[in-house]
Amino acid sequence: MSRSNGNIQSQKFLSRPAVQATLAALLCIVVGLLIGYIALLIISPAGATQAIITILKNYFTYPSKAAAMKYLGNTLVKAAPLLMCALSIQFCYQAGLFNIGAAGQYVAGAGAALFCALALHMPWIVCLLAALIAGGIFGIIVGLLKSYLNVNEVISGIMLNWIGLYTVNMLLSGVKEVASPYTVNVATENPGALLPSFGLDKLFSNNKYVTIAIPLAVLIAILLKIVLSKTVFGYEIKATGIAKDAAKYSGMKEKRNVITTLFIGGALAGLGAAFLFLSGYEQWSVTQSSVPSMGFNGIAATFLGGLDPIGTIFASYFIQHITSGGSYLDKNIYPSQISDFISAIIIYLCGFVLIFKLYLNNYLGVKEEKAKEKTTASANKEEGGNK
Amino acid sequence: MILLLQYTLLFASVLILVALGGCFSEHSGVINLGLEGIMVMGALGGALTLKYISPDLPALLIVLAVLVAAILSGMIYSVLLAVACINLKADQTLVGTALNMLAAAAATVIVKSINIAENPDNVSSNVQYVQTKKALVVSMGSFQFNWFMLVALIVLIAAYVVLYKTRFGLRLMACGEHPQAADSVGINVYKMRWAGVLISGMLAGIGGIVYITAGVSEWKFEVGVAGFGFLALAVMIFGQWKPLNIGLAALLFGFFRALSNVYSGFDFLAALNIPGSVYNMMPYIISLIVLAFTSSSSRAPKAEGIPYDKGSR
Numbered sequence: 001m002s003r004s005n006g007n008i009q010s011q012k013f014l015s016r017p018a019v020q021a022t023l024a025a026l027l028c029i030v031v032g033l034l035i036g037y038i039a040l041l042i043i044s045p046a047g048a049t050q051a052i053i054t055i056l057k058n059y060f061t062y063p064s065k066a067a068a069m070k071y072l073g074n075t076l077v078k079a080a081p082l083l084m085c086a087l088s089i090q091f092c093y094q095a096g097l098f099n100i101g102a103a104g105q106y107v108a109g110a111g112a113a114l115f116c117a118l119a120l121h122m123p124w125i126v127c128l129l130a131a132l133i134a135g136g137i138f139g140i141i142v143g144l145l146k147s148y149l150n151v152n153e154v155i156s157g158i159m160l161n162w163i164g165l166y167t168v169n170m171l172l173s174g175v176k177e178v179a180s181p182y183t184v185n186v187a188t189e190n191p192g193a194l195l196p197s198f199g200l201d202k203l204f205s206n207n208k209y210v211t212i213a214i215p216l217a218v219l220i221a222i223l224l225k226i227v228l229s230k231t232v233f234g235y236e237i238k239a240t241g242i243a244k245d246a247a248k249y250s251g252m253k254e255k256r257n258v259i260t261t262l263f264i265g266g267a268l269a270g271l272g273a274a275f276l277f278l279s280g281y282e283q284w285s286v287t288q289s290s291v292p293s294m295g296f297n298g299i300a301a302t303f304l305g306g307l308d309p310i311g312t313i314f315a316s317y318f319i320q321h322i323t324s325g326g327s328y329l330d331k332n333i334y335p336s337q338i339s340d341f342i343s344a345i346i347i348y349l350c351g352f353v354l355i356f357k358l359y360l361n362n363y364l365g366v367k368e369e370k371a372k373e374k375t376t377a378s379a380n381k382e383e384g385g386n387k
Numbered sequence: 388m389i390l391l392l393q394y395t396l397l398f399a400s401v402l403i404l405v406a407l408g409g410c411f412s413e414h415s416g417v418i419n420l421g422l423e424g425i426m427v428m429g430a431l432g433g434a435l436t437l438k439y440i441s442p443d444l445p446a447l448l449i450v451l452a453v454l455v456a457a458i459l460s461g462m463i464y465s466v467l468l469a470v471a472c473i474n475l476k477a478d479q480t481l482v483g484t485a486l487n488m489l490a491a492a493a494a495t496v497i498v499k500s501i502n503i504a505e506n507p508d509n510v511s512s513n514v515q516y517v518q519t520k521k522a523l524v525v526s527m528g529s530f531q532f533n534w535f536m537l538v539a540l541i542v543l544i545a546a547y548v549v550l551y552k553t554r555f556g557l558r559l560m561a562c563g564e565h566p567q568a569a570d571s572v573g574i575n576v577y578k579m580r581w582a583g584v585l586i587s588g589m590l591a592g593i594g595g596i597v598y599i600t601a602g603v604s605e606w607k608f609e610v611g612v613a614g615f616g617f618l619a620l621a622v623m624i625f626g627q628w629k630p631l632n633i634g635l636a637a638l639l640f641g642f643f644r645a646l647s648n649v650y651s652g653f654d655f656l657a658a659l660n661i662p663g664s665v666y667n668m669m670p671y672i673i674s675l676i677v678l679a680f681t682s683s684s685s686r687a688p689k690a691e692g693i694p695y696d697k698g699s700r
Contacts, residue, residue, distance in 0.1 A: 043500045098480045145675075151682040154420060154480060155624070158617040159671040159678075166664040290610045296488055303481065332507040335499035337492050337609075344489035348467070351477035351485060 015364050021306030024356050028349040036342035044333050051334050058325035066205045073204030077281050079320035080217040084272025085298030086312045092265040096241035101142050101157025102269040103295025104164035105135040109270025110277050111168030117193035118175035124193050128274050135270015136263045143262035147255040161291045173286045182283040195278045213275035225309040300343045303350035389530050390649050397601040399641030400539035401594045405619035406633045407546045408590030415583025416563040418692045420483025421468050422591045423616025424490030425461050429592025430599045431494045432460030437516035449522035450534045461592015462585050469584040476694035491611040498608045515605040535597040547630040563688030566695045576695045621674035627686045643670045
């Protein structure tokens with residue numbers, strides 16, 4: 001009796017959506033890592049095991065705790081913008097929009113933040129707002145094209161990614177270092193534009209790049225979770241995503257919702273860029289000829305996170321963790337892009353999550369029915385015996 | 388001027404090939420957003436063939452070997468899309484995007500590993516094919532004819548004939564318009580969609596190798612193919628999913644892309660002193676404008692993007 005009770009309980013546990021999402025994500029990660037490991041084995045079997053451990057260990061490779069904390073800080077510094085990009089894609093996906101333009105909105109945000117910081121010498125709060133607006137405008141363009149002219153948001157997003165890249169390259173070539181293609185250092189040119197850290201850097205062995213960006217990104221994720229699950233606006237967005245025509249029929253302004261959603265999505269990605277570039281961690285190269293991968297990695301993080309803001313926090317950290325881990329590989333044996341390879345495999349596998357859940361639920365359903373049949377059958381038997 | 392014409396034809400060839408690939412896939416009912424990734428894979432297969440093949444072989448043989456390699460790598464890679472989107476009914480947008488990222492990462496990893504194996508200090512993602520690339524072109528005065536221009540033309544005509552004049556083509560299009568109806572008259576929708584995706588893999592694979600051999604004799608695989616797969620999708624939409632219109636649209640887009648390569652050769656354009664970035668942006672801006680005007684009266688296949696489920700009504 002107790003055994004079957006336990007069975008039923010475990011089944012109930014398995015049919016909870018959050019549990020299923022976590023299970024699916026873990027499965028994707030394990031398979032993704034396995035394929036990555038196989039790739040490493042093919043490249044050079046001797047050090048493959050060590051290499052995959054290096055990727056997974058990331059900053060733990062440093063023996064001293066202080067150094068590990070410092071590099072944990074670095075990973076977090078890059079995880080914050082990744083989280084913002086992931087949230088951007090996720091928020092739009094709720095409305096049925098695939099915001100691949102997050103990469104371009106991120107670029108626009110970076111351009112605006114750095115231009116305000118370096119050319120106009122604005123304080124950080126203004127730079128942050130500029131990034132938000134610039135990203136948002138890029139989102140609005142996609143939204144307008146989508147809702148009024150029926151342009152597929154994926155294609156217009158990609159086009160805007162490239163337009164954004166070349167525009168920002170042009171915009172920032174006025175504030176680049178003389179001898180290099182990189183923009184001048186924010187810390188030396190305009191320290192007032194650096195995001196404040198309020199002592200957070202002390203926690204990470206005085207890692208000066210650790211700023212309020214990190215807690216802010218997490219807060220925004222939580223805020224989005226609340227907006228999506230508790231507000232009318234969130235409900236309307238989800239309704240538009242599930243059935244556009246039904247939403248329109250029941251009086252929701254679906255065009256306005258699409259545009260607002262993409263504005264918010266763009267603003268999130270733009271802010272993400274400001275979170276990175278206003279920490280001084282990275283400088284923009286005005287000769288770069290490919291769109292930064294942050295926006296695309298956001299897709300990985302958001303789907304790995306089960307399309308849930310809270311799950312996305314962990315997923316973003318994980319994706320950034322292995323990406324940073326990849327840079328510790330011995331460059332003369334293994335390419336560091338093996339991490340990107342693993343992330344890409346994980347996204348591909350995320351495509352199967354839906355079918356995985358379907359099978360799992362079917363399986364659980366069958367089991368439940370069988371269990372029911374059993375109990376009713378045994379109950380009938382007992383009844384018969386009593387008579 | 389001749390240079391501009393040459394590049395226009397070259398880039399138009401790429402766009403024709405890839406856009407027709409997308410066209411076959413979408414007519415069968417599958418949106419192929421992974422064209423960009425398939426191009427990278429085709430480019431990789433072709434580039435590695437160019438790298439290892441002996442330059443002393445007859446030119447025709449080299450061209451054929453490169454074509455076969457590009458076709459095979461493109462087709463094999465497109466299987467990943469077909470399995471996920473047709474049989475497992477995954478989200479086509481997500482899988483297409485994943486394939487783009489996977490191709491860029493995988494190609495970089497493969498090329499870097501090969502380079503490192505040859506020389507541990509060479510950590511670049513470049514493949515060089517200076518000698519063998521010469522086999523692909525025939526000089527006619529100052530115009531360099533590329534064999535792939537001919538391939539693109541043949542494919543264009545073939546695509547028209549196959550789609551409108553053969554039983555296979557008409558059945559394929561039926562699966563993209565109304566798969567249930569097609570199924571009811573005995574057409575195997577899954578098979579047709581597989582065919583559509585594999586053809587798109589084949590054509591996009593060729594497109595990839597044409598793109599990376601256009602005017603350069605080495606390629607850095609870290610940069611992928613710079614959104615060309617998506618430009619091809621814009622060409623396809625502008626061409627309203629019809630092969631001949633796609634051909635014309637590709638010429639227009641090819642022209643603007645070519646301009647960014649050769650603008651400095653024109654005195655009056657150079658005199659305008661417009662930064663190079665503007666020319667680089669041009670094809671993307673044009674396509675955005677074109678899309679804005681053509682998308683609202685779109686003739687997209689009606690059932691594209693919806694996984695076909697035999698059991699559903």
